[in-house]
Amino acid sequence: MPKPNKNSRVNKPKIYWSASRHRTSVECPRQFAFKYKMNMLYDQDETPFLYGSMMHKHLEGQDVSAELERVMTIMERPIELASDFEVHKVHAKEYLERLKVKKTDKKEYEFCTPIKYPSGRKPKFDIKVYGFIDRVISKDRIIEYKTSTAPYSPAMINNNDQFTFYLWQRWAETGRLHELFLLNFFKSSKSRKAGVQLKLVKRTLIDFEDLMERMEQQWGKCQKGDCMEKKESYNCRWCPFKDICSNFDL
Numbered sequence: 001m002p003k004p005n006k007n008s009r010v011n012k013p014k015i016y017w018s019a020s021r022h023r024t025s026v027e028c029p030r031q032f033a034f035k036y037k038m039n040m041l042y043d044q045d046e047t048p049f050l051y052g053s054m055m056h057k058h059l060e061g062q063d064v065s066a067e068l069e070r071v072m073t074i075m076e077r078p079i080e081l082a083s084d085f086e087v088h089k090v091h092a093k094e095y096l097e098r099l100k101v102k103k104t105d106k107k108e109y110e111f112c113t114p115i116k117y118p119s120g121r122k123p124k125f126d127i128k129v130y131g132f133i134d135r136v137i138s139k140d141r142i143i144e145y146k147t148s149t150a151p152y153s154p155a156m157i158n159n160n161d162q163f164t165f166y167l168w169q170r171w172a173e174t175g176r177l178h179e180l181f182l183l184n185f186f187k188s189s190k191s192r193k194a195g196v197q198l199k200l201v202k203r204t205l206i207d208f209e210d211l212m213e214r215m216e217q218q219w220g221k222c223q224k225g226d227c228m229e230k231k232e233s234y235n236c237r238w239c240p241f242k243d244i245c246s247n248f249d250l
């Protein structure tokens with residue numbers, strides 16, 4: 001997710017919820033506690049975050065030569081990654097043209113939106129959801145850039161709460177249902193060449209109602225301190241707290 005910029009269009013609250021906080025609290029409550037309750041500092045250099053942040057900058061038209069040099073020194077498989085990046089640069093140009101992205105389209109659209117149920121039901125908590133949408137383009141459409149190790153499956157797209165959060169935000173702000181283009185730049189592997197995946201993602205008001213309900217449940221758990229359970233998972237491999245995790249009796 002992009003960092004807040006100096007020309008912030010919203011007042012970022014001290015306490016807020018976000019798509020990444022929601023995902024972390026569901027995937028590993030313990031990691032949530034390290035990051036957001038104990039506010040532990042962590043280094044993202046060893047995670048796939050680096051490549052993703054470089055691609056984001058590139059897609060926003062910024063020079064990324066310094067980031068590429070850093071990726072080359074830190075990441076595993078630097079030669080393959082440099083060659084993947086060359087492939088992705090070509091795809092990025094082609095796909096942004098295909099999606100008719102204009103220089104004037106809103107980039108890194110920052111939002112801070114109070115929880116709102118489509119049914120009009122009153123929220124239990126006074127929560128604001130804060131975040132950024134990668135691009136807001138014409139005709140009620142938004143774009144979400146991703147970098148990953150493989151194309152997203154239909155189930156991964158359908159179950160992705162982050163996409164629902166962004167589409168909910170557009171609905172909450174404009175009263176209209178938007179569509180989201182997922183532009184996923186996946187890297188090469190032994191069996192597959194680097195490429196790009198373009199998918200149109202839609203959600204309904206029922207999906208927003210469901211998300212708001214689950215978000216309030218997670219928020220309630222985390223407020224009560226019910227957020228310390230350890231979940232051994234694939235994410236442990238990339239977790240910045242993996243070295244200290246077992247030493248904490250949370």
Ligand code: SF4
Nearest residue numbers: 028031236239242245
């Ligand atoms: S190492 Fe695994 S269990 Fe521990 S905080 Fe990280 S993701 Fe959670």
